[in-house]
Amino acid sequence: xxxxxxxxxxxxxxxxxxxxxxxxxxxxxxxxxxxxxxxxxxxxxxxxxxxxxxxxxxxxxxxxxxxxxxxxxxxxxxxxxxxxxxxxxxxxxxxxxxxxxxxxxxxxxxxxxxxxxxxxxxxxxxxxxxxxxxxxxxxxxxxxxxxxxxxxxxxxxxxxxxxxxxxxxxxxxxxxxxxxxxxxxxxxxxxxxxxxxxxxxxxxxxxxxxxxxxxxxxxxxxxxxxxxxxxxxxxxxxxxxxxxxxxxxxxxxxxxxxxxxxxxxxxxxxxxxxxxxxxxxxxxxxxxxxxxxxxxxxxxxxxxxxxxxxxxxxxxxxxxxxxxxxxxxxxxxxxxxxxxxxxxxxxxxxxxxxxxxxxxxxxxxxxxxxxxxxxxxxxxxxxxxxxxxxxxxxxxxxxxxxxxxxxxxxxxxxxxxxxxxxxxxxxxxxxxxxxxxxxxxxx
Numbered sequence: 001x002x003x004x005x006x007x008x009x010x011x012x013x014x015x016x017x018x019x020x021x022x023x024x025x026x027x028x029x030x031x032x033x034x035x036x037x038x039x040x041x042x043x044x045x046x047x048x049x050x051x052x053x054x055x056x057x058x059x060x061x062x063x064x065x066x067x068x069x070x071x072x073x074x075x076x077x078x079x080x081x082x083x084x085x086x087x088x089x090x091x092x093x094x095x096x097x098x099x100x101x102x103x104x105x106x107x108x109x110x111x112x113x114x115x116x117x118x119x120x121x122x123x124x125x126x127x128x129x130x131x132x133x134x135x136x137x138x139x140x141x142x143x144x145x146x147x148x149x150x151x152x153x154x155x156x157x158x159x160x161x162x163x164x165x166x167x168x169x170x171x172x173x174x175x176x177x178x179x180x181x182x183x184x185x186x187x188x189x190x191x192x193x194x195x196x197x198x199x200x201x202x203x204x205x206x207x208x209x210x211x212x213x214x215x216x217x218x219x220x221x222x223x224x225x226x227x228x229x230x231x232x233x234x235x236x237x238x239x240x241x242x243x244x245x246x247x248x249x250x251x252x253x254x255x256x257x258x259x260x261x262x263x264x265x266x267x268x269x270x271x272x273x274x275x276x277x278x279x280x281x282x283x284x285x286x287x288x289x290x291x292x293x294x295x296x297x298x299x300x301x302x303x304x305x306x307x308x309x310x311x312x313x314x315x316x317x318x319x320x321x322x323x324x325x326x327x328x329x330x331x332x333x334x335x336x337x338x339x340x341x342x343x344x345x346x347x348x349x350x351x352x353x354x355x356x357x358x359x360x361x362x363x364x365x366x367x368x369x370x371x372x373x374x375x376x377x378x379x380x381x382x383x384x385x386x387x388x389x390x391x392x393x394x395x396x397x398x399x400x401x402x403x404x405x406x407x408x409x410x411x412x413x414x415x416x417x418x419x420x421x422x423x424x425x426x427x428x429x430x431x432x433x434x435x436x437x438x439x440x441x442x443x
Contacts, residue, residue, distance in 0.1 A: 002032035010050065010066060014307045015373065017058035021048075021066035028071045033181060034150045040065050040431060041148075048434050049181050051120030052092060054113065055399040056310040059124065059176065062434045067181070069119060076184060078103050083189045084141060089119035089182040097297040105189040109133040109220070110300035119182040124399035125174050125355060127363060128300055129222040129344035131215040135356065137173045138349045142186035145172055145179065148431040152183065170415070171422045173351040176398055178437050179426050195220070195299040196240035199233060201287035204328065207232045207343070208321040211362075215345060220300075224340035225324065226283040227331050228276035233286055233340075237299055245293045253303075256285065262306050265338065266371035275336040282339060305369070308338075309378045311385060312365040312397035314355040317345065319392040320362035326388045327364075335381050338368050352415030352422075355395035363397070364389070406442030 004023025011018040022045065027033045040047045048062035049069060060066075069090030077086040080103055087096060093107075093114035100106055109128035116126065122143075127135035142156045155172050159165035172179055198218075207214070207223050214221045218236035225232045261282065268274040292299065315323050320343065331337045342365040348356050355361065366385055368378040386402060395412055396402035410416045420441065427433075433443055 002027045002036060004036070004065065008066065010061065011053065012056065012058075012060070013054050014056055014309070014370065016056070016307075016309065016370075017061055019058075019061040019063060019066075021062050021064060023065050025065065025067045026070060027067065030146070030152075030183065033067070033146055033183075036065065036067060037146070037148065037150055037431065041429075046433055047181075047431055049119070049177055049432075051090070051117030052115055054116045055120065055124060056308075057399060057401045057436060059399060059434075059436045061436065069117065069181070072183065075099050077186075078105070080104065083191065084186055085189055086142075086184060086186040087118060088184050089117070089122075089143075091118050092116065093118060093121060093297075100189060101192055101295075104192045106192040106296050107136070107187070108139060108190050109136065110297055111136070112300075112302055112304055114297060114301050118185055122173070122185065123175050123177050123182065125397060126399070127344070127346045128220065129346065129363075130220040131345060131360075132347060133220070134347045134349050135174075135354070137351060138347075139188045140173060140185055141188050143172060144183045146181040146183055148180065148427040148429065153180075167352065167418055168422060170350055171352045171419050174353050174398070176353070176437065176440070178423055178432055178441070180432065193239045193296050194242065194244060194293055195237045195296050196242055196293045197235060197237040197291065197299050199235050199290040199292075201283075201289075202232050202234050203230050204232050204324065205230070207234065208324055211317070211320060211345075222342065222344045224342050225328075226279045226339040227328070227337040227341060228279040228339075229283050231283045231287060233283075240293060242293045244295065245291075247290050247292050252285065257282075258303070258305055262369070262371045265369050266374060268336075269371065269374055269376060272336050275338065279339045307370040307373060308367045309370065309376075309382075310365065310367045310400050311382050311402065312363055312400050313386070313389040313394040313402075314346070314361035314363050314397070315389055315392040315394045317360045317362050319394075320364070323362075323364060323388055323392050323394075327366075327385060330384050330388070331381075334384065337366070337381060341366055352419040353398070353413055354415075355397065357395075357414060361395075365397075406440060409440065 008024035045064040047065045049067045050060040072088040072090035111126045122137045155169040218238045220237040223232045223234045344363045
């Protein structure tokens, strides 16, 4: 029997959102999970599952019962012929990479970080980049979920012929933790591979006007625009049989690129006029041509530096240029923005709450750093960016902060009403809700 622990304090990685749950649990098996849900139902408490605290929003926060799935972290099955792996949902992606490598397998695409749980990555829409690559949840073939009443349900992508089962799977693919607790996931992988990544400078004009050319030139294309400059850094990564060959420079990459940068941004909180200068200097430092060949997960992931506020939205791919030009014009005239603005591309899918629902999209991510945990002005930037992307038919990244009322969100997602119907059936008493989900769904 798992006994909850009082006094636990939760904070996300950026230390922007925190909470103190009444009880904190680390169950070891399904029986203990069921017992926690039964206790919560009797006590009238809500249950929130937490991963590894990396979501920039308060999506994991609760003042009732918090459940960590850290002990649900094992490989259950692997099929090297079909290139699939069945793993418990609490495993960290960083651990999963090592396990898959032992079987000569790898995930086809990743986001920027791997110190996140598999269930958290799937449930909130974690994505990478690439014209022919979907978000991580699109590689889920099957999953088992524990429902509010203690029963389990197995969901499969191949159940397309049965409309009800298909909708249930497409809801759970990107469920925001609102439908139940994911126990295990079967993932479609591919043979382990290295990536050859070429990094080089280009202008924002070049990046925007030649998006289709860049997307067709490699497997995984993204670029970083440096506000207060016309410069971008392009990253082209393609699968390769070349041997690993890295190009690292501790002094430039860590000391200048991390330690000095944080200090300069801290100084800029007293002297804001330094911010454009910082962008120009670091663009020159980062714009040298570099090439690296390494294991796929090591190339997909990169250092996100220090604590930061983050906002990310999708827009239809053809609207990317319009949005970026409008954002640049607004920043140039209104705001001192930190670098970079990250631009990535994701293939359409049919998950009911997908920001990529039946539309190939461009993800645009903005940020403002918190040097040495110091608060900075970001609200005007967020508001202006949200207005720009909404005008372009945008959708928010579910793991990150946004301010959209439920009635407007409903109009933005064709699958919204169907998702709510499924949620009403699986969790009619809202056992798995919290303040964040109440703001999203209007509970």
